[in-house]
Amino acid sequence: MSSAAVIPDSISTAISGAAARDWHPQSWQSKAAIQQPSYPDQAALASALTELARLPPLVTSWEVNALKAQLAQAQSGKRFVLQGGDCAESFADCESGLIANRLKVLLQMSLVLVHGLQQPVLRIGRFAGQYAKPRSTDTETREGVTLPSYRGDLVNAPEFTAAARVPDPQRLLTAHARSAMTMNFVRGLIDGGFADLHHPEYWNLDWAQHSPLAGDYRQRVESIGASLRFMETLAGQTIGDFNRVDFYTAHEALLLAAEAAQTRQVPRQPGWYNLSTHFPWIGMRTAALDGAHVEYFRGIRNPIGVKVAPDMNAEWVQQLCEILNPQNEPGRLTLIHRMGAAKVEQYLPALIDAVRKKGHEVLWICDPMHGNTRALENGYKTRRFDDILREVELSFEIHAACGSRLGGVHLELTGEDVTECLGGARDLTEDDLHRAYRSAVDPRLNYEQALELALRIVSIKSAAGR
Ligand code: PEP
Numbered sequence: 225m226s227s228a229a230v231i232p233d234s235i236s237t238a239i240s241g242a243a244a245r246d247w248h249p250q251s252w253q254s255k256a257a258i259q260q261p262s263y264p265d266q267a268a269l270a271s272a273l274t275e276l277a278r279l280p281p282l283v284t285s286w287e288v289n290a291l292k293a294q295l296a297q298a299q300s301g302k303r304f305v306l307q308g309g310d311c312a313e314s315f316a317d318c319e320s321g322l323i324a325n326r327l328k329v330l331l332q333m334s335l336v337l338v339h340g341l342q343q344p345v346l347r348i349g350r351f352a353g354q355y356a357k358p359r360s361t362d363t364e365t366r367e368g369v370t371l372p373s374y375r376g377d378l379v380n381a382p383e384f385t386a387a388a389r390v391p392d393p394q395r396l397l398t399a400h401a402r403s404a405m406t407m408n409f410v411r412g413l414i415d416g417g418f419a420d421l422h423h424p425e426y427w428n429l430d431w432a433q434h435s436p437l438a439g440d441y442r443q444r445v446e447s448i449g450a451s452l453r454f455m456e457t458l459a460g461q462t463i464g465d466f467n468r469v470d471f472y473t474a475h476e477a478l479l480l481a482a483e484a485a486q487t488r489q490v491p492r493q494p495g496w497y498n499l500s501t502h503f504p505w506i507g508m509r510t511a512a513l514d515g516a517h518v519e520y521f522r523g524i525r526n527p528i529g530v531k532v533a534p535d536m537n538a539e540w541v542q543q544l545c546e547i548l549n550p551q552n553e554p555g556r557l558t559l560i561h562r563m564g565a566a567k568v569e570q571y572l573p574a575l576i577d578a579v580r581k582k583g584h585e586v587l588w589i590c591d592p593m594h595g596n597t598r599a600l601e602n603g604y605k606t607r608r609f610d611d612i613l614r615e616v617e618l619s620f621e622i623h624a625a626c627g628s629r630l631g632g633v634h635l636e637l638t639g640e641d642v643t644e645c646l647g648g649a650r651d652l653t654e655d656d657l658h659r660a661y662r663s664a665v666d667p668r669l670n671y672e673q674a675l676e677l678a679l680r681i682v683s684i685k686s687a688a689g690r
């Protein structure tokens with residue numbers, strides 16, 4: 225349902241300076257808003273949204289603009305994007321060890337990619353706000369009992385009880401607070417030198433030593449250290465810029481009332497910014513051209529992503545580009561294709577051609593996770609490492625053959641030793657899954673599998689360059 229009736233005046237802010245025509249942060253309410261929860265207590269929802277609209281933002285417009293400029297560089301082939309994190313964050317997982325390990329694996333992967341691709345890597349986390357999930361059905365039935373579906377910690381709780389599944393507006397505020405805590409910790413770690421390339425030894429997770437790929441990884445780290453020392457000797461000074469890396473946040477902007485409450489105007493900048501994240505994206509299920517999500521996204525100034533699925537035809541994708549980036553602004557629009565290894569050859573080339581034919585300038589990145597999900601007979605939802613790798617490999621080839629460029633990857637991963645995806649160097653099998661299957665939603669690459677994927681991307685690219 226749409227919560228149109230309850231949006232308080234205080235957040236239906238005055239319409240001024242909006243770049244898009246006939247748009248304001250609540251204009252989505254005149255369109256069909258799917259995947260929205262049904263809140264039983266509308267007064268409580270209104271009061272939570274009013275408070276959310278008053279709270280300080282999680283990101284600034286300067287950061288959002290800086291990200292857009294870097295995405296523009298990726299679009300012109302000068303950077304590679306690494307976007308990754310959990311399928312869904314949970315309030316319980318807002319915990320120092322988990323956050324630090326996820327940051328570590330993303331930094332380690334980016335180190336491998338920078339070195340192997342000889343290109344700057346743009347790091348974007350699927351975190352600090354990835355709390356809402358689209359669902360295929362509004363309700364879930366178990367043993368004759370039907371309850372509302374779990375829609376992510378932003379909305380309700382996963383336990384299968386009537387009380388847990390009631391959408392609770394208070395969660396909007398908890399999500400804002402947990403996102404702020406996550407962001408604060410990530411910023412602190414990065415500012416404190418956690419990502420310092422001079423100390424790659426800080427990055428090693430204990431059990432990586434047992435990985436069959438540990439040797440390859442260690443060699444790369446040593447080689448990066450040696451290159452850095454060489455450059456510093458040459459320059460006669462420490463290369464300060466290497467102490468810091470940029471890190472940006474992203475989430476699927478699904479719950480439009482919450483996104484709109486965090487959409488603000490800022491001094492001396494035209495238009496409206498979603499200041500809950502740097503890089504919101506539209507999920508596959510909410511990308512209808514006449515839907516509320518596309519309406520909301522067309523008016524914000526952030527760089528944005530849209531998932532592109534096999535059932536989208538050329539015209540649909542062309543129209544998305546037209547509506548979401550009519551000025552062809554560099555860095556504004558990223559198309560994240562998620563076809564599946566078995567379908568990418570059939571569906572992707574026509575879409576790349578269609579976008580180019582209309583003169584739309586976009587950044588293409590590949591999500592090799594969501595088209596490769598399988599349900600096993602033992603009840604687990606999983607993905608095969610080989611399918612994930614294959615989709616990335618094919619995507620590089622297809623873009624090259626179409627005169628386009630694959631500018632990055634979008635992954636579901638964790639820094640923990642979970643057993644959710646099959647295969648990888650340790651060859652996890654179906655019998656291993658029960659050991660550490662922790663995801664409440666989609667299966668994630670574990671630490672080793674994620675690092676292996678980064679190493680394999682480098683091999684694919686160097687083989688193609690030879
Ligand atoms: C996701 O990214 O978790 C997701 C649900 O993806 P998609 O919209 O591509 O299915």
Ligand code: CO
Pocket residue numbers: 311312594636665666
């Ligand atoms: Co997912």
